[in-house]
Amino acid sequence: MNRVTRLIVSVLIFCFVISGISAQQRSVAAVFPENAQLGTPLTIAVSAPSPDNLTASLVAINGERIGAVSRFFTLSPENPSIQVSITAVPSTAVPGAARIVVKNNSQEIARLPLNIEARSFVSEEIPLNESNTAIRTEPDPQKDRESQILWQILSAAGKEMYSTDAAFILPVESTRRTSFYGDRRVYLYSTGRRDTSIHAGVDFGVPIGTPVKASASGKVVLASPRIVTGNSIVIEHFPGVYSLYYHLDEIHVTEGVMVTIGDMIGLSGSTGLSTGPHLHWEIRAATENADPDAFLARNLLDKDAIISKINGLSAE
Ligand SMILES: [Zn+2]
Secondary structure: OOHHHHHHHHHHHHHHHHHHHHHHHOOEEEEEOOEEEOOOEEEEEEEOOOOOOEEEEEEEOOOOEEEEEEEOEEOOOOOOOEEEEEEEOOOOOOOEEEEEEEEEOOEEEEEEEEEEEOOOOOEEEEEOOHHHHHHHHOOOHHHHHHHHHHHHHHOOOOOOOOOOOOOOOOOOOOOOEEEOOOOEEEEEOOOOOEEEEEOOOEEEOOOOOOEEEOOOOEEEEEEEEEOOOEEEEEEEEEOOEEEEEEEEEEEOOOOOOEEOOOOEEEEEEOOOOOOOOEEEEEEEEOOEEEOHHHHHHOOOOOHHHHHHHHHHHHHO
């Protein structure tokens, strides 16, 4: 090689290295959808150089964090650089402009705007008889243990994607809903006192013995009687995302088994704190109560959409 050729080759190598470094150092992120309501589940996708400990949090315009911090997992083995996280806008968040902050360890690597739309919720008063009042108000170490066990399950750092279903399905055929997601409840105790609560799921008024189906494929991570929620089933679908089925008359699955979307997992009932036969169906994402209906309408892990969006942003 003469001097000129050597120079050209050196410059080309230099440019190649520089472009490689800048491509490598750039983090890109996207959120689906960009306009959310209270309760809307969010899919956050990130492609970052050397991601080590990625987390996402929803932050209000005043800088306060809203709700839980969510972790990330690999979308698919074919695309190891794309990490996703699923969370939900809490039903108690203040509507308006917000943002999602993605961090790698403690360093902020991406910031995504999110508009949270207002939404109204039903207000309801629920009179409780003596035994239901006791379930809610009397201290009980067993009740505390059950809460701890459920919290450990819902906050665990899962890695497996058990569900590749396009969307979730309703757990019962009935469309008769007796309570809705986010209902602002006032419990009227038999003692004359009262307490407030927010309904975390959807209640279907169905007769005792109605077959209950798995809303999506997954692994049964809880199948046992509980004091407040009666006979209960929890299914893990993908990291941080669980469906919950309460007040069952019979449980037909055991912890650890895999279920397929639509499988019959038990029969509805009225066990635990219940004022009549119904199925309580709830979905948690990163420990937050998400609006279950949003899971019926949309595939939260739409690989084609996520990969093309991230690849498009990377190419910009
Ligand atoms: Zn309920």
